[in-house]
Amino acid sequence: MAGITALDQMVRKGDLLVLEDFELNRVEAFFRKVADRFPLVESVSTVVITHLLPERPVFLRAVDRIAPVVSVLPKPKSINAAALREISKAMPVGELDRAALAAPDHALAFLESQAAGRNLVLLDIGGYFAPTLAYLCDQFSGQISGVVEDTENGHQRYAALAKLPCPVLSVARSPLKEPEDFLVGQSVTFSTEALIRSRGDILNGRPATVIGYGKIGRSIASMLHAKNVGVTVYDSDPVRRAQALSQGFRSASTLAQALRGAGVIICATGNLALREDDFAAVANGAYIASVTSSDDELELAALDALYERTSAGEYITRYARTGHYFYVLADGNAVNFLHGASVVGRCRGAAAACDGRRRFGERGGRGAVQR
DSSP: OHHHHHTTTTTTTTOOOOOOOHHHHHHHHHHHHHTTTTTTOTTTTEEEEEEEEETTHHHHHHHHHHOOOEEEEEEEEEEEEHHHHHHHHSSSOOOHHHHHTTSHHHHHHHHHHHHTTSSSEEESSTTTGGGHHHHHHOOOOSEEEEEEEOHHHHHHHHTTTOOOOOOOOEEETSSGGGGHHHHHHHHHHHHHHHHHTTTTTTTTSSSSEEEEOHHHHHHHHHHHHHHTEEEEESSSSHHHHHHHHHOOOOESSHHHHHTTSSSEEEOOOOSOSBGGGGGSSOOTOOEEESSSHHHHHGGGGGGGTEEEEEEEEEEEEEETTHHHHHHEEEEGGGGGGGGGSSSSGGGGHHHHHHHHHHHHHOOSOOBOOOO
């Protein structure tokens, strides 16, 4: 388990979001009601990967009441300092490293150190356990009862496995996730506009491109349209491009066509929307925002040798080389976390975790990503 000092170094800048007591009490009451519907099963434990937002300790306590939490792994780009201090007093907290969890021996050693011989449910956000799941199910001294995956990005990672060695419950495709995804789209649009305005610029007059027309992408496109911004949509799925066209948006048949002339680019695929070669097609002065972690959406590391990076304001980075420049917001990470994330959408997380615990406790063997 990493110490609080080490984890403090990962806490995001400008972490000033504070919830009122009555707000936290309302969320805690909801989670308590959900948790009380299920008897405590001491033989089932959980490892939880999570965005450690201000209200998240309430969620984690609810999970802990149902199936003891043996380790909390906060996503490093979304750690609230107060939440980190609070949860570190109650549960083991570690450092999340995708490359380490993708190494079979390291991932197995971690689980053995936290929950040797126990029945274990993995609560995942982003498919961190997908590369090693088969190995863990085969070699772990206890039993991997199942996985609860929260995101579309993670859903795709588990769905890509040739065979699932244990049940995987996908919250990403649940109807309960749709209200949250709509709110996420709103918050991404809000934060993108706020950062653009912080430079004395505005959205209006800048053609926008939304890459990815899933639930979040649709919400973003609708919000931009409501702000009188012209929107072009690109999705690798031709059916989704047709949907965008039918709903009044310009639909591009290629990514290069979608990027041409766009003054704002919002990436909502969770699957590397922009790779190294794509950035050359980005218009001068364009702003690029993402709905998820930069490693999952933008191949920025490949630009280090090609562009000079300078600060253009808080949370705005200017990438420039001779004759070409653009701006990346929030270092390419989920831009909405700069202004706080939705509390309402988190309510379905506890219900899914509880339901997942019950399902995994009732049956073993092979399962399928639930769609």
